[in-house]
Amino acid sequence: MKPLHDPTAFALSVNRRTFLQRSAYGLGGVAFASLLDRTLAAGESGASTAPASWKGILREAQFPVRAKRVIHLCMAGGPSHLETFDWKPKLKALHDQPFPESFTRGQQLAQLQNKVLKARGPFCNFTRSGQAGIEISDLFPHLQTVADELCVIRSMQTEQINHDPAHAFMNSGSIVKGRPSMGSWLLYGLGSETENLPGFVVLTSAGRFGLQPVSARQWSSGFLPSKFQGIQLQSRGDAVHYVGNPDGVCQSTQRQVVEEINRLNGILATDHVDPEIQTRRAQYELAFRMQSSVPELTDFSKEPRTVLDEYGVKEPGDGSFASNCLLARRLAERGVRMIQLYHRAWDHHGDIEKAMPSAAADVDRPTAALIRDLKQRGMLDDTLILWGGEFGRTPMGQGTGRDHHILAFSVFMAGGGSRPGFVYGATDELGYRSVDNVVSVHDLHATMLALMGIDHKRLNYKFQGLDARLTGIAGTLAKPLMA
DSSP states (O other), rough: OOOOOOHHHHOOOOOOHHHHHHHHHHHHHHHHHHOOOOOTTOOOOOSOOOOOOOOOOOSOOSSOOOSEEEEEEETTTTGEEEEEEEHHHHHHHHTSSSSOOOHHTTOOOSOTSOOHHHBBBOSSSSEEEEETTTTEETOOOOHHHTGEEEEEEEEEEOOOOOOOHHHHHHHHOOOSTOOOOOHHHHHHOOOSSSSOOSSEEEEEOOOOSEEEEOOGGGGGTTTSSSSGGEEEEEEEEEESSOOOOTTTOHHHHHHHHHHHHHHHHHHHHHHHHHHHHHHHHHHHHHHHHHHHHHHHHHHHGOOOOOHHHTOOOOSSSSSSSSHHHHHHHHHHHHTTEEEEEEOOOOOSOOHHHHHHHHHHHHHHHHHHHHHHHHHHHGGGEEEEEEESSSEEEEEEEEEEEEESSSOOEEEEEEEBBBOTTEEOOOOOTTSEEEEEEEEEHHHHHHHHHOOOOOOOOOOEEEETTEETTTTTOOOEEEEEBBB
């Protein structure tokens, strides 16, 4: 007797509901795939090799391309602008006296709310440096020697007064979790110039004082496919754990394993239009290539001793900011699109006169060396360096230090089409508020993207029915910052 319901026959049949459902998914999937990676809609067979490296969603530049890559030197914790690039002699004259209430009335403070506010003058002197005469703190004697390469912004403001959301805002333009970082946006838009290394690499280091934690979500790809997230390399020891094959596994065997995994994932990709499948395939292939590229990348043996001394590298791979700066140059040479170096040493709520000179000594020589090294190699013209923290510090004292501050801080750019030997914007006479040519984080992002040839209003990704972008609905191009 034939059963009333035959599961096999039902599964093989094409009824009206199944046809409509599968057609909708298929057509929608093809459209979605074409937005993500044109190789997805190219009719790959399941047995094909891994997809070609991502070349970016933008097929042509929207602005003249000044920079091809970014090196972001992140001073985690928030360096005081008053001891770096914003000299305030009137604040020094007011030291330890009551801070004028007219500046702070009704303003948001972090840990100084409802406290007696006293002015804290800068504890260091400044020197006019370079032909441009840029005032730079004497805590940074090496940066003073490259002053004519710097584009200093003294009028930054941000919206977030606590570290983690402020880091997120500086990186992604939003405090909402799950938003892509600017490195992910760059990789999505422009792709990478290397097939043997990640296109977005992160390194971290730590000083002796003011160690502010940094979470991995700061280099997350957010709602973009995970192939665009930053990859953290270890600063000490092996840059990548387990980069070599285990005993008994040769290179040819490893190649066969990778190809078979990619074949199986390719079969899965024909049934499911999921960007994470493509990410998986690409990452297996990249991991295989990194087995040879990473050891070569981190081998400093061919770097002359003079170069190591210029950066202040005592022992390659020692986890220092100096080693990371030299590694950043090597990554840039190999086509990595976005390189972030976090130095956790700038959270100076107390003992700033001891802690800040230590942090400055960690980064001063390597940063100047990186700028000079890139220039000597002809790479500074198309490499944009950004140096700075997530916010500034109050001109009022917090015990022996300074509190968080969002209304004024300083950053600088160098190379990559930024205007050299230039100071933009200004704060008031006490360094409390940016008052002239104020630059928001969104403005900074818009300008950086423009230097990379990208119109920030046109680099979009459909998310939850909206055209999401790095600058949200804000951002104004600061053209004077561009050479």
